[in-house]
Amino acid sequence: MVSLAELNPQQAEAVRHLGTPLLVLAGAGSGKTRVITHKIAWLVGACGLPARRILAVTFTNKAAREMRQRAAALCHGAQARGLTVCTFHALGLQILRHGAREAGLRPGFSILDTQDVLHLIRELIQGGDAVDTDSLRAAISAWKDAGVDPDRALREAEDEQAAHAARLYARYERQLRACNAVDFDDLIALPVRLLHEQPALLEHWQQRSGHLLVDEYQDTNAAQYTLMRLLVGVGHGLTVVGDDDQSVYAWRGARPENLRHLQRDFPGLKVIKLEQNYRSTGRILAAANGLIARNTHLFEKRLWSALGPGDPIRVLPCKSPEHEAERIVSDLLRLRLRYADDWGNYAVLYRSNHQSRPLEQALREHGIPCRVSGGTSFFSHSEVKDLLAYLRLLTNPEDDAAFLRVVNVPRRHIGPGTVERLAAYAGERGVPLLQACGEFGLRERLPADAHRRLTRFAEWVEEARHRAHAEPPQAVFRYLLAELDYEDWLRDTSTSPAQAERRIARVGELAAWIGRMAGDEQTEGKDLEAIIGHLALVDLLDRNEDERARDAVQLMTLHAAKGLEFPHVWIAGMEEEILPHHANREGTGLEEERRLAYVGITRAQRHLTLSYCTSRPRAGETVDCTPSRFLRELPAESIEWHEPGSPAAQARVRETGRAHLSNLRSLLQP
DNA sequence: TATTGTTGCATTTTT
DNA sequence: TGCAACAATA
Numbered sequence: 184m185v186s187l188a189e190l191n192p193q194q195a196e197a198v199r200h201l202g203t204p205l206l207v208l209a210g211a212g213s214g215k216t217r218v219i220t221h222k223i224a225w226l227v228g229a230c231g232l233p234a235r236r237i238l239a240v241t242f243t244n245k246a247a248r249e250m251r252q253r254a255a256a257l258c259h260g261a262q263a264r265g266l267t268v269c270t271f272h273a274l275g276l277q278i279l280r281h282g283a284r285e286a287g288l289r290p291g292f293s294i295l296d297t298q299d300v301l302h303l304i305r306e307l308i309q310g311g312d313a314v315d316t317d318s319l320r321a322a323i324s325a326w327k328d329a330g331v332d333p334d335r336a337l338r339e340a341e342d343e344q345a346a347h348a349a350r351l352y353a354r355y356e357r358q359l360r361a362c363n364a365v366d367f368d369d370l371i372a373l374p375v376r377l378l379h380e381q382p383a384l385l386e387h388w389q390q391r392s393g394h395l396l397v398d399e400y401q402d403t404n405a406a407q408y409t410l411m412r413l414l415v416g417v418g419h420g421l422t423v424v425g426d427d428d429q430s431v432y433a434w435r436g437a438r439p440e441n442l443r444h445l446q447r448d449f450p451g452l453k454v455i456k457l458e459q460n461y462r463s464t465g466r467i468l469a470a471a472n473g474l475i476a477r478n479t480h481l482f483e484k485r486l487w488s489a490l491g492p493g494d495p496i497r498v499l500p501c502k503s504p505e506h507e508a509e510r511i512v513s514d515l516l517r518l519r520l521r522y523a524d525d526w527g528n529y530a531v532l533y534r535s536n537h538q539s540r541p542l543e544q545a546l547r548e549h550g551i552p553c554r555v556s557g558g559t560s561f562f563s564h565s566e567v568k569d570l571l572a573y574l575r576l577l578t579n580p581e582d583d584a585a586f587l588r589v590v591n592v593p594r595r596h597i598g599p600g601t602v603e604r605l606a607a608y609a610g611e612r613g614v615p616l617l618q619a620c621g622e623f624g625l626r627e628r629l630p631a632d633a634h635r636r637l638t639r640f641a642e643w644v645e646e647a648r649h650r651a652h653a654e655p656p657q658a659v660f661r662y663l664l665a666e667l668d669y670e671d672w673l674r675d676t677s678t679s680p681a682q683a684e685r686r687i688a689r690v691g692e693l694a695a696w697i698g699r700m701a702g703d704e705q706t707e708g709k710d711l712e713a714i715i716g717h718l719a720l721v722d723l724l725d726r727n728e729d730e731r732a733r734d735a736v737q738l739m740t741l742h743a744a745k746g747l748e749f750p751h752v753w754i755a756g757m758e759e760e761i762l763p764h765h766a767n768r769e770g771t772g773l774e775e776e777r778r779l780a781y782v783g784i785t786r787a788q789r790h791l792t793l794s795y796c797t798s799r800p801r802a803g804e805t806v807d808c809t810p811s812r813f814l815r816e817l818p819a820e821s822i823e824w825h826e827p828g829s830p831a832a833q834a835r836v837r838e839t840g841r842a843h844l845s846n847l848r849s850l851l852q853p
Numbered sequence: 854t855a856t857t858g859t860t861g862c863a864t865t866t867t868t
Numbered sequence: 869t870g871c872a873a874c875a876a877t878a
Binding site for chain 1: 856864867
C-alpha cells in the first residue's frame with residue numbers, strides 16, 4: 184500500500200481525489216511530479232486499477248523517463264508492469280500504428296522530422312518565389328494543429344499569400360501520403376481523426392485510458408487537447424497538472440487557455456492548488472513572484488517557501504559574452520570551493536543555443552567538466568541521419584525523402600541531374616522513387632550509365648530489404664555498415680581525423696542503441712520497423728545514461744531547463760533583444776518571455792546569479808546591449824549588483840581559482 | 854554531369 | 869559557426 188504520509192494536505196488530496204476530473208495547479212517547485220507518481224501508485228495499489236489501464240503523458244522524453252522510474256519505484260516492481268508513460272507524440276504513434284490501415288497508411292510508414300519536412304517543402308516550391316520555407320512549414324503545422332484540412336485552408340484563405348500556402352499544403356499532404364510518411368503534427372492530428380471516425384478504435388483506446396494523467400498541461404496544443412478529450416470520453420479518470428506561469432511553448436501552438444477550457448468541457452472539474460514551494464529560498468521566490476506578477480493571470484496563485492531568505496540574488500554586468508563566461512566561471516569556482524559539492528549541482532541557463540559557445544569554452548579552459556544539452560541533437564548529425572534514412576528505406580521502400588537522402592551517400596555518381604529526371608518520371612507515374620528506378624520507361628530518359636547506377640542501387644536496396652526481414656535489427660545495421668564501407672567513407676569525408684573519430688563513435692552509439700532496443704525487455708519482439716519509428720521520437724542523448732550520470736556542470740536553454748532544479752543557477756544574457764528575445768518584445772510574446780525568465784529563476788534552489796553584457800557581436804558587427812527590463816522588474820531588495828573589479832582584480836580572482844582547482848585535483852587524484 | 858571549392862548568409866525556443 | 873546557393877573543375 185502506498186503511503187501518503189510524505190505528502191502535504193493538498194498533495195494528498197490530489198492523489199486521493201477520484202470520481203471527477205481533476206486539475207492540479209502546481210506552482211514551480213511545489214511537487215507536481217510527486218503528485219503524479221504517487222497518484223499512479225495510489226491508483227494501482229489502493230484502487231486496484233490495472234497498470235495497463237493507466238496512461239501518463241508528458242511532453243518530453245526526459246520527463247517521461249524520469250516519471251516512469253519514479254512511478255515504478257513507488258509501485259513495488261511487478262505492479263507497474265504494463266504502465267504506459269510516454270510523450271503525447273509517442274502515444275499518437277502507438278495509436279497510429281494500431282490503426283495504420285484505417286488511417287490510410289501502410290505498415291512501416293516513416294516519420295519525417297522538421298529537417299526532412301523543410302527539404303520536402305523546398306522541393307515542392309522549387310523555382311517559385313524565394314519565400315521563407317520555414318514560415319510555410321509553420322503555417323502548415325498550425326493548420327494541422329487546428330484540424331484544418333487543405334481544402335478548408337484554401338476556402339478560408341484571406342489573401343493570395345495564404346491561398347498560396349494552402350495550395351502548397353495540399354501538395355505537401357499528397358506527397359506525404361504518397362511516400363507513406365507522416366510528420367510530427369500528424370502524430371497527433373491523424374489519431375484524432377482516427378478516433379473520431381472509428382468507433383471501435385475509440386472504444387479500444389478509451390478502455391486503455393481508465394485513468395489519464397497529463398503532466399505540464401499548460402503545454403497542450405489544440406490537437407493534443409482534442410486527443411485528450413477523446414481518450415477520456417465520458418469517463419472521469421483524468422488528472423492534469425499544470426502551471427500557466429510556466430507556459431513557454433506558445434510558438435509551438437501550446438494553449439494555456441486550455442486550462443479554462445477544462446472548466447467548460449468537464450463540468451465536475453475539481454481544482455486543487457499547490458502553493459508551497461519546497462525548492463527555493465525566500466529571496467529567489469520573491470524575485471520569481473515579483474517578476475511574474477507583471478503578467479495577467481487565469482488563476483491566482485501565491486507561492487510561499489518555508490526555507491529561509493537565503494543569499495541575495497546577484498547581478499553581474501559584463502563587457503562581452505567572453506567576459507560574461509569568465510565571470511560566471513570564476514563565480515562558479517568560488518561557490519564550488521565553498522561547498523565542495525558535485526559539478527552536477529551547477530547549471531548555466533540561457534535563452535538561445537548559440538550562447539552556449541563562450542560558456543562551454545571558458546569551462547573547458549578551466550578544466551571543468553560540462554555537458555551541453557538541448558543543442559545539436561544526436562539526430563542532427565549527418566552520419567546519424569544518413570544511417571537512419573537507410574533503415575527507413577529498408578522498412579518503407581516508399582519513403583522518398585529517405586531515398587533522396589541516401590541515393591548518393593556514399594558517392595554513387597548519381598547526381599542532381601539524374602535524380603531530377605528520376606523524380607519527374609516517378610511523379611508522372613505516381614510511383615515511389617525506388618520503384619521507378621527499375622521501370623523500363625525510365626531507361627529512355629537517361630544515359631545508359633546513369634540508369635545502370637540507379638538500377639544497381641535499387642537492386643542493392645532490395646537485397647538489403649530481403650535481409651532485413653530475416654535478420655535481427657543489430658545484424659541489419661552491421662550489414663549496412665559493412666556494405667557501405669561506412670567507416671572509410673566517414674574518414675574520407677571528415678575534415679580532420681579527430682572529427683572522423685567522433686562521427687564513428689556516434690555510429691557506434693547508434694549501433695549500441697539499436698542493439699539495446701532490440702533486446703530490451705520493454706521492446707522485446709519489436710522489429711526494425713518499430714525501432715525506427717521510435718527512434719524518430721527519442722533523442723538518444725536524453726536517454727543516454729552514461730551521459731546523464733556524468734558529474735558535470737549543466738549548460739542548457741531555459742526551455743530545456745523546465746522541470747529541472749539545481750542548487751546553483753546562472754542565467755546568462757539578461758539583455759533586451761535576448762531575453763526578451765527581439766521577436767517577442769510586445770504583447771503576449773513579451774509575457775511568454777517573462778514566463779521564460781520565471782522558469783529560469785525558479786530552477787534555483789540556493790543561489791541565483793543573473794548576468795548581462797553591455798556589448799556583443801551580432802551579424803558580424805559589435806552592438807551595444809541594454810540590460811533586460813526583467814532585471815528592473817525584480818524586487819530591488821533581494822538583489823545585489825556586482826560591477827566587475829579592475830582588470831588586475833579579475834586576474835587575481837582567476838588565478839586563485841586555478842590554484843584552488845589544481846590543489847583540489849591533486850588531492851582527489853594522487 | 855558529378856564533385857569540389859567558395860562565397861555569402863543569418864542565427865529562438867522542440868516533439 | 870554552419871549552411872545553402874553558386875561557380876569552377878575533373
